[in-house]
Amino acid sequence: MSAPRHTTAAHAEPATVFDLPTAAQVLTDAAAKAGAAIMTHYGATEGIDCKEDNSPVTQADRDANDILEAALRDFAPSIPVVSEETATDRKAPLGRLFFLVDPLDGTKEFIKKRSDFTVNVGLIEDGFPCFGLVYAPARGLLAVTVADGVAIEASMPPSAAGADLSVLTQKRLHARAADPEAVTALVSLSHLDAKTEEFLEGFSVADRSGAGSSVKFLEIARGNADLYPRLAPTMEWDTAAGQAVLEAAGGHVVDTSGARFAYGKSDAGLKNGSFVAWGRTVLTPR
Known part of the structure; x- marks a missing residue:
């Protein structure tokens, strides 16, 4: 870029x-x-x-x-x-x-x-x-x-x-490559929902923990976790900085179609849709 x-x-x-x-x-x-x-x-x-x-x-x-x-x-x-x-x-x-x-x-x-x-x-x-x-x-x-x-x-x-x-x-910071058989997942403490649980069922999650704020992006960027799905609403200012750091560390943040997560959604009042943050490996559900 x-x-x-x-x-x-x-x-x-x-x-x-x-x-x-x-x-x-x-x-x-x-x-x-x-x-x-x-x-x-x-x-x-x-x-x-x-x-x-x-x-x-x-x-x-x-x-x-x-x-x-x-x-x-x-x-x-x-x-x-x-x-x-x-x-x-x-x-x-x-x-x-x-x-x-x-x-x-x-x-x-x-x-x-x-x-x-x-x-x-x-x-x-x-x-x-x-x-x-x-x-x-x-x-x-x-x-x-x-x-x-x-x-x-x-x-x-x-x-x-x-x-x-x-x-x-x-x-x-270096995000890590995920082991498909033993994924470490992070979830929101305040906004964990049934959709997120259903999403995680598609992967071999060996460990999961909850956290608030952009700390979840940081943990993936630091190589301590592999996956953070967020299917509940957020705003653009909640995620932009964390995405920048994670991507610079070799990670990825994608929308539900797999495209890079984008900003400037004025027509939506700067509300985000669903996204998934990954380390170096973007896995597909089994």
């Missing part, structure tokens, strides 16, 4: 290459700050509201969103930002290049004081994710794409002062 390009319309400047390494540096710093803001509310019972769709939103969501959107405005002011917390018109047409942000993915897990909630930032180019950052502040785990086809993980505690990616010990 070619590097994304963007222009600043007000100045009509020539297109400039979107700098993936610099994006990783800038957004790692912002993620550390957002993680610190989130953790100040960890375990709190106040500041929890309910959205129109009955999903919870907390002050942690809002504080993290402010930090991330400010960082994106400074870094790439010409690229639109579509965030779960500020997107008002989800059916508005989107251009070929835009950010998708979920400042706190797994709010239910956060409220329950679990550790599987994440900060997600993904960049979409021509319908597909080309950059992604996923940060699990309660676990101190960062995963980010640092170049085309390269994703790394690093241990990073939340910090209100930010963080410098270049000084973190980095490990390249």
Whole structure:
């Protein structure tokens, strides 16, 4: 995939290459700050509201969103930002290049004081994710794409002062090839349904576990699991960053037809259809 390009319309400047390494540096710093803001509310019972769709939103969501959107405005002011917390018109047409942000993915897990909630930032180019950052502040785990086809993980505690990616010990992420006779599957803690159970019956599942948020994408990207089916609804900002990281690690995210999972579905209000995330091996049901 070619590097994304963007222009600043007000100045009509020539297109400039979107700098993936610099994006990783800038957004790692912002993620550390957002993680610190989130953790100040960890375990709190106040500041929890309910959205129109009955999903919870907390002050942690809002504080993290402010930090991330400010960082994106400074870094790439010409690229639109579509965030779960500020997107008002989800059916508005989107251009070929835009950010998708979920400042706190797994709010239910956060409220329950679990550790599987994440900060997600993904960049979409021509319908597909080309950059992604996923940060699990309660676990101190960062995963980010640092170049085309390269994703790394690093241990990073939340910090209100930010963080410098270049000084973190980095490990390249490699998804594994599945053993068709002993598949390790991940499922959603909050949205496991009969369709998912039926889907998993088509494979030789030797082990399965539940997790919240984009942690499931990370576990496949880290080579710890093979399969994550999601047949219940999600939104585009829930999955873009995790897909970018997983694909850079050699994995795959496909729709029910087997095609690469796509974004920019304004006609559907940015709602995702069913998808399956795989490691290096995409298996067919028996």
